[in-house]
Amino acid sequence: MSVISRLTMQMNKRPYVTILLGTLALLGLYLTSRYSYLLFHSLAEIFAVVVAFGIFVLTWNTRRFIDNSYILFLGIAYLFIGAIDLVHTLAYQGMGVFPGYGSNPSTQLWIAARYVQSVSFLVAPLLIGRKLRPPYVFLGFIVVTTLLFMSIFYWDNFPVCYVNGVGLTPFKKISEYVISFIFLASIFLLYRRRRDFDTSVFRFLAASIGVAIFSELAFTLYTEPYTTPNMIGHLLKIVSVYLMYRAIIWTGLAKPYNLVFRNLKQSEEALRESEQHYSALVRNLADAVFEIKEGVITWCNDRVERIYGYTKDELIGKDASFFYHTGISPSEFTKLVTQALKERGLFQGSAKVKRKDDSVIDVEYSITQIPDKHPFEVVVVARDITERKRIEEALRQSEANYRMLVESSPDGVISVDNKVRIIDCNEEICRLLGYPREELKGKDFRELLASALPDKLSFYYDQLTQKGLVETEFEFLAHGGRTIPVWAKIVGTYDINGRLSQALVYIRDIAERQKLDQLKDEFIGLVSHELRSPLTVIMGAVNTALTEEGRLSRDEVRQLLQDASWEAESLSYLLGNLLELSRAQADRLFLSREPVNVKNVVKDAVEKIKRQYSNHSFETDLPRALPPVHADELRLERILHNLLENAVKYSPDGGKIRVSARLEDKHVLIGVSDEGIGISLHDQAKLFSPFERLAAQRLDGVKGIGLGLVVCRRLVEAHGGRIWVESEPGRGSTFYFTLPLKGGEHPVEADPKS
Numbered sequence: 001m002s003v004i005s006r007l008t009m010q011m012n013k014r015p016y017v018t019i020l021l022g023t024l025a026l027l028g029l030y031l032t033s034r035y036s037y038l039l040f041h042s043l044a045e046i047f048a049v050v051v052a053f054g055i056f057v058l059t060w061n062t063r064r065f066i067d068n069s070y071i072l073f074l075g076i077a078y079l080f081i082g083a084i085d086l087v088h089t090l091a092y093q094g095m096g097v098f099p100g101y102g103s104n105p106s107t108q109l110w111i112a113a114r115y116v117q118s119v120s121f122l123v124a125p126l127l128i129g130r131k132l133r134p135p136y137v138f139l140g141f142i143v144v145t146t147l148l149f150m151s152i153f154y155w156d157n158f159p160v161c162y163v164n165g166v167g168l169t170p171f172k173k174i175s176e177y178v179i180s181f182i183f184l185a186s187i188f189l190l191y192r193r194r195r196d197f198d199t200s201v202f203r204f205l206a207a208s209i210g211v212a213i214f215s216e217l218a219f220t221l222y223t224e225p226y227t228t229p230n231m232i233g234h235l236l237k238i239v240s241v242y243l244m245y246r247a248i249i250w251t252g253l254a255k256p257y258n259l260v261f262r263n264l265k266q267s268e269e270a271l272r273e274s275e276q277h278y279s280a281l282v283r284n285l286a287d288a289v290f291e292i293k294e295g296v297i298t299w300c301n302d303r304v305e306r307i308y309g310y311t312k313d314e315l316i317g318k319d320a321s322f323f324y325h326t327g328i329s330p331s332e333f334t335k336l337v338t339q340a341l342k343e344r345g346l347f348q349g350s351a352k353v354k355r356k357d358d359s360v361i362d363v364e365y366s367i368t369q370i371p372d373k374h375p376f377e378v379v380v381v382a383r384d385i386t387e388r389k390r391i392e393e394a395l396r397q398s399e400a401n402y403r404m405l406v407e408s409s410p411d412g413v414i415s416v417d418n419k420v421r422i423i424d425c426n427e428e429i430c431r432l433l434g435y436p437r438e439e440l441k442g443k444d445f446r447e448l449l450a451s452a453l454p455d456k457l458s459f460y461y462d463q464l465t466q467k468g469l470v471e472t473e474f475e476f477l478a479h480g481g482r483t484i485p486v487w488a489k490i491v492g493t494y495d496i497n498g499r500l501s502q503a504l505v506y507i508r509d510i511a512e513r514q515k516l517d518q519l520k521d522e523f524i525g526l527v528s529h530e531l532r533s534p535l536t537v538i539m540g541a542v543n544t545a546l547t548e549e550g551r552l553s554r555d556e557v558r559q560l561l562q563d564a565s566w567e568a569e570s571l572s573y574l575l576g577n578l579l580e581l582s583r584a585q586a587d588r589l590f591l592s593r594e595p596v597n598v599k600n601v602v603k604d605a606v607e608k609i610k611r612q613y614s615n616h617s618f619e620t621d622l623p624r625a626l627p628p629v630h631a632d633e634l635r636l637e638r639i640l641h642n643l644l645e646n647a648v649k650y651s652p653d654g655g656k657i658r659v660s661a662r663l664e665d666k667h668v669l670i671g672v673s674d675e676g677i678g679i680s681l682h683d684q685a686k687l688f689s690p691f692e693r694l695a696a697q698r699l700d701g702v703k704g705i706g707l708g709l710v711v712c713r714r715l716v717e718a719h720g721g722r723i724w725v726e727s728e729p730g731r732g733s734t735f736y737f738t739l740p741l742k743g744g745e746h747p748v749e750a751d752p753k754s
Contacts, residue, residue, distance in 0.1 A: 052082030076121035309356030412507035434479030464492035592603030647674035
């Protein structure tokens with residue numbers, strides 16, 4: 001065990017050791033301030049920064065186990081609080097890191113850090129019990145921190161906090177009081193949620209915030225950075241930071257069950273309590289419960305007397321043969337149950353059973369095996385379903401009245417009883433789920449669901465009772481494990497006493513609608529991202545060229561404008577693809593045909609793409625004599641640009657892109673080859689569909705929205721040609737397309753406005 005570890009244990013066992021060492025440390029810092037206040041300030045702030053980063057590292061690396069969003073949120077917040085404090089330390093008067101700024105920037109950074117810290121403590125209690133999304137929290141803090149730095153160092157619009165020769169400004173003093181009030185409010189909110197924390201953690205947190213308030217008040221009193229109130233404020237800050245260290249870092253390492261695994265510990269305690277209530281719950285269950293060992297009843301609850309008419313004493317120790325189906329021997333029934341338990345872990349059935357008074361009732365039961373019990377031991381849960389059987393018989397008698405209507409419906413229809421068991425269904429449901437009708441009848445409706453709908457059944461039951469119908473959406477689990485999203489309308493039917501006896505569930509498959517909605521959402525997201533990227537580069541390059549013109553060389557300005565030009569051209573092609581697809585979808589894709597020199601168009605397209613992607617090599621293989629094609633030159637250029645851009649995106653750096661052309665019958669065949677990863681036959685089958693991109697390349701972050709190839713296909717087919725790909729995984733790909741020579745074109749009329 002290390003010296004530090006032994007010292008930490010010693011301090012934990014003897015609190016006065018901690019107080020003594022803390023006092024000596026503060027005294028040492030005070031003496032340091034007498035020797036060099038700048039050194040004292042640096043040590044105090046570096047301690048705070050190290051603890052802040054330590055809190056972040058601990059909470060971030062244990063985030064999978066932390067159920068308390070308060071701790072995780074503060075951990076992320078402290079990363080940015082520490083970053084601002086670090087810059088504050090470097091900007092402090094005398095450090096010389098930011099020459100010419102004076103004491104005002106460091107004071108502004110102090111106020112900025114304390115605002116972020118106090119507001120974080122105020123917001124954190126409100127997040128307890130809610131699911132935290134760390135990426136969004138990170139994004140929020142990044143935006144706030146960036147704006148604060150820009151406001152202080154770039155825009156210079158952060159309020160002045162310190163004036164040399166005068167001292168603190170009213171804004172700075174008022175801010176310290178506001179921050180202290182926010183800290184005080186955060187203590188109040190923390191106190192209200194104190195049950196969510198270990199007692200020691202709560203006390204350290206509250207004490208840390210309380211000391212921070214006194215620290216802030218001390219900082220309202222100084223007039224010069226090196227005065228006594230400033231020193232007292234920093235000493236109090238050290239105490240506050242140490243208390244936060246004890247609350248999170250020390251507790252997280254020394255007593256992880258009090259911080260990281262606290263909810264797990266509480267869950268285990270709750271589980272032990274629930275086990276104590278389990279036996280009482282079974283005893284008072286509405287169903288009869290039996291424990292049977294090798295065919296003999298060894299235990300049962302009090303409900304058996306109400307259902308069967310026998311007392312517990314009359315049944316315990318007796319043979320359980322009255323459970324068995326009529327017409328089957330006990331040995332055969334035992335064999336049937338044993339086989340079902342081995343295959344499914346559960347046996348369910350129903351039977352007519354004689355009560356003690358010789359009356360006959362219908363009983364439904366389920367049998368499960370008690371694991372790791374030898375000899376063979378099972379639990380039977382039995383329920384009197386005599387009334388339900390009567391209702392089912394009444395429903396069967398009325399079946400003829402609506403069977404024809406149900407069978408002719410294009411929607412699926414399921415009727416369920418008030419126990420959520422399927423009474424009947426139409427053929428559309430059988431076709432949708434892939435089950436025969438007889439297999440669905442009698443099945444628990446919840447067994448067909450892939451979503452969490454069973455948790456809402458009580459809510460739906462209440463809605464049916466009050467309003468008579470419910471509309472909802474959920475997922476079915478079809479035969480073979482396939483999930484099917486559906487819209488459902490549930491209509492209740494009632495007995496003569498006004499009680500819900502059964503429900504009709506009208507089902508409509510909405511998979512295609514959801515797919516269209518998903519495609520629309522993905523398309524909007526992809527287009528937004530792809531438009532934003534070039535616009536960001538264009539705006540950044542132009543703004544830099546305008547604002548930094550005096551500092552940039554002529555070549556640097558030219559490069560910035562060249563970057564903006566390339567991105568503008570890329571944006572133009574993206575918008576062009578969207579426009580072409582829109583025209584094709586609206587059946588308004590008109591071509592302006594004329595004799596076109598293929599060689600010139602190929603060379604121009606290669607030169608344009610080469611300027612943007614200098615890391616690849618390009619070559620052309622064009623015959624000397626190539627007759628002109630009858631085509632729309634701008635559309636031909638777009639086809640080539642899309643294919644070349646795809647070849648570049650899916651090829652490694654330095655890869656060779658090759659464009660070839662040859663005469664073939666009455667068409668010109670043009671090919672674009674690359675040395676990329678290749679395309680499997682599975683991917684080739686859907687490559688020319690909208691928004692399709694290779695899965696591997698999506699993971700690698702290749703730009704694009706999956707429209708280039710579908711636009712190529714629409715344009716080539718509009719010319720009367722065809723387009724296809726030849727590829728093998730790992731051996732690159734070649735996209736071919738044909739264009740007709742003059743006289744062999746596809747009859748498409750030109751639109752003068754296109």
